Amino acid sequence: MKRRNFVKNTLAVSALGATASSVFAEEKNTGKHKFNLNYAPHFGMFRNSAGNDIFAELQFMADQGFTALEDNGLLGRTVEVQERLGKELQRLGMTMGVFVVDGGDNWKISLTSGKKEFIDNFVKTCKISVEAAKRVNAKWMTVVPGFYDRNLPIGIQTANVIEALRRGAEIFEPHGLIMVLEPLSDTPELFLRNSDQTYMICKAVNSPSCKILYDAYHMQRNEGQIIKNIELCWDEIAYFQIGDNPGRKEPTSGEMNYKNIFKYIYDRGYKGVLGMEHGNAKPGKEGEEALIRAYKEVDNFK
Structure with a gap:
């Protein structure tokens, strides 16, 4: 064997022996990391590395290999900014x-x-959302039904939510858009709390424009058994969000085994977006670099 080939092969074997080396090896050859799944950062996540301009930050995200973006506050941006973002x-x-x-x-x-008054406002906002979605070529929009109405039986509240969501689905369906319902853990006052409850509501609405946003952080807090519950609800899940527990920071900062979770989602053939709906575990530019390394680590499951 030629010395040049021997050295090359030795280095390759050494890289396979260390996770950190293997995830960075591709970057050295191609200039950009290639993730297995479509992780979506949000604006502000890399402010220390890219500055305060959202378009510079978007470029930075792309340069790191991220292939998607989340922007919860899109409706609050001007039409001009939405169009440029698209x-x-x-x-x-x-x-x-x-x-x-x-x-x-x-x-x-x-x-x-x-x-x-609430239904009318919801319908109005759905119509506005259609126009915003066109400007940025979006497909999914988060819907939260809101708080419990303690003056009504739970069955009546559930029926009210289903009827309202059917109104929303009528608006989104002709445009191929999907409202994704997000069960949350922020306060017990929120009506939508669990994945099976959300699954049932989606089945009742019975529309391709009404599906589940499965936020693993919230579901870890509310019900656990993440992979099992994803499996049970799979046919109604259209979108995922990420956050480790406790703390709601990037994967590897808490108790959740995101490498296994991501492998399961990947093996099921999921091609959609996984929103990075969390903060940074460490401050400053160093924290942002640590966050990127964490995603490379947990995405390295093949």
Whole structure:
């Protein structure tokens, strides 16, 4: 064997022996890391590395190998910014993830009550969301039904939510858009809390435009058994979000085995977006670099 080939093969074997080396090897050859799944950062996550300009930060995300973006506050941006964002995402070959169908105080305004004022506001915001989605080529929009209405039986509240969501689905269906319902753990006052409850509501709405946003952080807090519950709800899940528990920071910062979770999702053939709906475990540019390393580590499951 020629010395040159021997050295080359030896280095390759050494790289396979260390996770950190293997995940960075591809970057050295291609200039950009290739993730197995479509992880979506949000603006502000890399501010220390890219600066305060959102378009510079978007470029930074793409340079790190991220192939999607989340922007919950998209509806609050001007039409001009939305249009530019759509063009930049297209240029960079990135997918737009969720934004929030936000008609005010999104948590508290409750579809559980069945009140006309809330339904009308929801329908109006859905129509606005269609136009925003077109500008950024988005497909998914987050919907939170709101708080419990303690004056009504749970069955009546559930029926009210289903009826309201059917109204939303009628708006989104002609455009091929999907509202994704997110069960949350932030407060016990929130109506939508568990994946099986959300699954049942999606089945009742019975529309391709009404599916589940499975946020693994919230579901770890509310119900656990992440992979088992993803399996049970799989046919109604259209979108995932990420956050480790406790703390709601990047994977590897808490108790959750995201390498196994991501491998399961990948092996099921999921091609959609996984929103990085969390903060950074460490401050500053060093924390941002640590976050990127963490994703390379847990995504290295093949």
